[in-house]
Amino acid sequence: MNNLIDVIIPVYRGLQDVIDCLDSVKSSFNQSQYELIVIDDCSPDPAVSALLQERFNQGEFTLLVNQENLGFVATVNRGMQLHPERDVLLLNSDTLVVNDWLDRIANAAYTAPNIATVTPFSNNATICSYPKFCQDNNLPSNTSLKSLDALCAATNAGDAVDVPTGVGFCMYIRRAILDKIGYFDVETFGKGYGEENDFCQRAIQAGWVNRFALDVFVQHTGNVSFGDEHNELKHTALAKLLEHHPHYEYEVQQHIAQDPAHQARIKIWLASLIQGELPIVVHVTHNRGGGTLRFINELSEDIRTQCFPLMLMPSIKKPGQLVLTQLTPSEDGLSSEESDYSLYVAEAETLLAILKYIPVAGFHFHHMLDIPHWVMSVPKQLTLPWLVSLHDYYYICDSISLTNEAGEFSQAERLNIDESWTQSFSSLLQEAKACIAPSDSCKAFYQQAFPSANLVTIYHEQGRYLKHDQFKVSGIEPKRNQPLHVVVIGALGKIKGADLLEESALLCAQKNLDIQFNLIGYAYRDLVTTPKSTLTMSGRYYDHELLDRLASLKQAGKVDVIWFTSRCPETYSYTLSSAIDAGLPIIAPNIGAFPERLFGRCNSWVIPWDADAEFVVKQFFDLATYGDSSPALSNFTSKTVPSNACNAYQYSTDYWSLLEPKAGISQTTDIDKTQLTEWLAFALPHTSDAPSVNQATRKRLLTILYYLRGLPVLRQLVKRIPLSFQRRVRNFFTR
Known part of the structure; x- marks a missing residue:
């Protein structure tokens, strides 16, 4: 390995991105010796060019200036040709780096003699993306860039996998492969997109490999540096790429299907649960989406700087078990998906053991439908506070809508309360820090059933739809x-x-x-x-x-x-x-x-x-x-005036005071590697979503029942079956 590495940052526009990128490189700490080379590709923004000149004059980096706009490909080629004996690292000007990022990438490049390129994790890096694979992401709210990179280093130290292509936002290239196959193909790929994929494919054909370093994270805002025409460029570039490498798409899809970095992402997520920078609130709910899921999603956004949300709900993938999972609404927003970031539990002991590891500040119960009643005692066993949101009338009546077996409402004046039902939820509601009703009407019904509960009205959506x-x-x-x-x-x-x-x-x-x-x-x-x-x-x-x-x-x-x-x-x-x-x-x-x-x-x-x-x-x-x-x-016209109580609370400012979490929950960026190793060994087996034979059979039988229920010939018969019996049958197959 050469002693000196050229870190090349091509710049076109995006003043604040450039400032942030340069500052991040300057403040990172590495043992590897490098020269920072910034290339002004004839920026259309005079402020960008002035900034680069000023910081060059201060001795921060070597500055090259293109007299005309060459585009990304020719610009980085110029940089790579500057010192023909050195390895290079290409870094977009809309990236942020931290810690000893360069050391770890350079080390990954020399774990085998035939490594051509190395790409790290990022939030916006297709097959190298985290948390969502092959998607553009925001950083998780419970981890800063610095702590997320440190978690990558701690959980996946020295780990890397082969990839069909590197990703150009941050890509280390060894000089030996440049000497062997040449530079980026500017003649074919013009001003940008597809050039690094072509280069990596040529490297593979020459007997080299491209590596994905699983122990480094570099933030990438994406597509700022070289303009807004990137989508058209990408389509054009892909067509050219496939002309030269007809099997490229197949290799990429094969890599996606195999997803060799899957376990590494799971480990990072697990580590972030115990080493995150925010306390965790566990939202207990059903798995049927709708307004309940929408509220949880909106609430989580409102309080994202105060705490980190996890959902505890009945598993769809593993019927009969609960899943502690990251909040992931489906694409249509109608249901919650069990993401890759999930922990599956079948009994109270396992859930308690998991929750004792992570910094849980409290619980927020939204629904108990299809959830075993022992879950209601978990906060008490952990001596943690809890809130209850009242999304329907399930705690009063198992029909959720205050209707009878015939589906009719007949309790407008006074509820006919079934105490054998409400008693099951008495402790949950009456010992909660607050039971939150989204309307005065809802609150009034619950006051009849649970007179000792601390009931408050807080309208959804910050009450803005009361402001007519x-x-x-x-x-x-x-x-x-x-x-x-x-x-x-x-x-x-x-x-x-x-x-x-x-x-x-x-x-x-x-x-x-x-x-x-x-x-x-x-x-x-x-x-x-x-x-x-x-x-x-x-x-x-x-x-x-x-x-x-x-x-x-x-x-x-x-x-x-x-x-x-x-x-x-x-x-x-x-x-x-x-x-x-x-x-x-x-x-x-x-x-x-x-x-x-x-x-x-x-x-x-x-x-x-x-x-x-x-x-x-x-x-x-x-x-x-x-x-x-x-x-x-x-x-x-309505004569029902909303109470003043609805204006007393705002989730964004008052959630923490409502929950009243116990003191002493602290987060630290210092990683306890012994605790981390112990936690990963315990938690990883619980991340498997493969259903048991019994669970798979129950799920198939329930699917058949739903199919039969929808047949026209059986529709009238199903209407005569009491709803309560239908619910019991469904619950049996989802246990």
């Missing part, structure tokens, strides 16, 4: 030979009003009323649609696209009012937030969170929750006749 002066509401003009367009949103079951919607649409068709209903979503059964009724169905939607769909309908004149058809109390309703955000008139039932959330909002009405189709159609007919000045609807 911030959302302009459109009006409704009387309809003259035009239809009234009523939009209904959601996945409608019986208790969500699917039957009422169908009956109303049928009645309009029978009476020749031009009131058109559009369901954005789907129902629990096939509903009668046009031409037999005035109902059309738009199909499923994703939360992130709902506002755009409503805006499109509004612009096209295809929505006059949003109708919430629920026949039971909602605790909050994110869908209502979307309707408010869209600035549309709203009709909702006078139960649950709707009245208080619509108080003071113009063109918003709350009608009797148990109204039949005749009554509902009468209101829409009056709305079509008189517009938003309908005399009948004027009697149905």
Whole structure:
């Protein structure tokens, strides 16, 4: 190995990135001797060129200046040719390095005689990315760059794997391979992209290997240095690359499938749990996504500087077990995925042993559906505080919606409380630091069932959808030979009003009323649609696209009012937030969170929750006749004032005071290698997601039951089976 290494940083633009990169190189500490060579590729930003000249004058580095813009490939070739006897390390100007990064990369380059290139871990480095493989990432919130790099060094010391290509953001190249196969191919790849892949493939063909150093982490913001046209360049470069190396894509896909760095990433994650810089809060919840998952995700963002979230939920991959996993919403946001970063537990002893290793500050219970009741005692055994969020009415009634076996709500005035059910959750709620209701209505129901619990109202989404002066509401003009367009949103079951919607649409068709209903979503059964009724169905939607769909309908004149058809109390309703955000008139039932959330909002009405189709159609007919000045609807504006308590807390500032974690939870960047080794030996066996034979059989049988349940010939039979029995069957197969 040569004593001197050329660290080459080509610069085009991105002033702050350049400053940060140069500062990080300067402040890192390495035994390896190197010369820093910065090349100004005729930057279009005079401030960048001035900065480089100033710092060159201060003796910080060797500066080369291109008189015209050559692009990345020719620029780094110029740098690599400067000292033809030295190894080189190419470093993008939008990277950050820490600790003894260069020492470890250089060491990896000489663990075998035929190593051509070395690339480290990064947050944005395709096959070398962490935490998510082959994705662009932010740094994990519980580890700074310095501590994350140190964890890589401690957990994967000296480890490296072969890769089909290095990644050019930070790539060490030995001089011997440059002498053998030459420099980057500027003639083919022009100003950039694909040149390092071609170089690495040529190295492989010459009998050399490219290595991925698993014990180094370099941060990469990505695609700043050489402009915004990178996507077009990448597509063009890939076509050229495949002309020269037709098997390149196959080799990359084969590498992705084998993923030899998988275990190294798991070890880094495990290490970050016990050596992270933030205390951990364990969120206990079901695995069914929906509004509960959305809230956990939003809460975690609000408090990301205060604590690090882990989820404890029933495992989907290993039915019958719990999984302690990193918060990972699915791509559509509707469910939670069990990421690679998961620990599987089947009994209390294992979970307790895991949690004793990591700095848990407290627990936050969101749901106990499908979760063994022994989990409720875990915080007590660890002498840790806990909060409870009330997303539905599961702790009061196993139907979660306060409905009976027939799916009907009949407890508007006074709850008929089944103490044999509520007693199971009495300690959980009454000994929690706080039980958080997302509406006063929800809080009131729970006060009946758990009068000793410390119940507080904190609206989701920072309560911003109570501020009606911030959302302009459109009006409704009387309809003259035009239809009234009523939009209904959601996945409608019986208790969500699917039957009422169908009956109303049928009645309009029978009476020749031009009131058109559009369901954005789907129902629990096939509903009668046009031409037999005035109902059309738009199909499923994703939360992130709902506002755009409503805006499109509004612009096209295809929505006059949003109708919430629920026949039971909602605790909050994110869908209502979307309707408010869209600035549309709203009709909702006078139960649950709707009245208080619509108080003071113009063109918003709350009608009797148990109204039949005749009554509902009468209101829409009056709305079509008189517009938003309908005399009948004027009697149905909300009189329910939200309590002042909803403004008392903000998660972003008050979460820690609500949880009241015990003192003495400390985080340190000093790594206890003995403890780390012990922890990895204990935890790694619990990261396997391979199901047992029994678990796989149960999962297959449950899939078959769901398939049979959906067959038209069995649909009517299934409707006659009590919901409680269906739940027991499902729970048996997911135990």
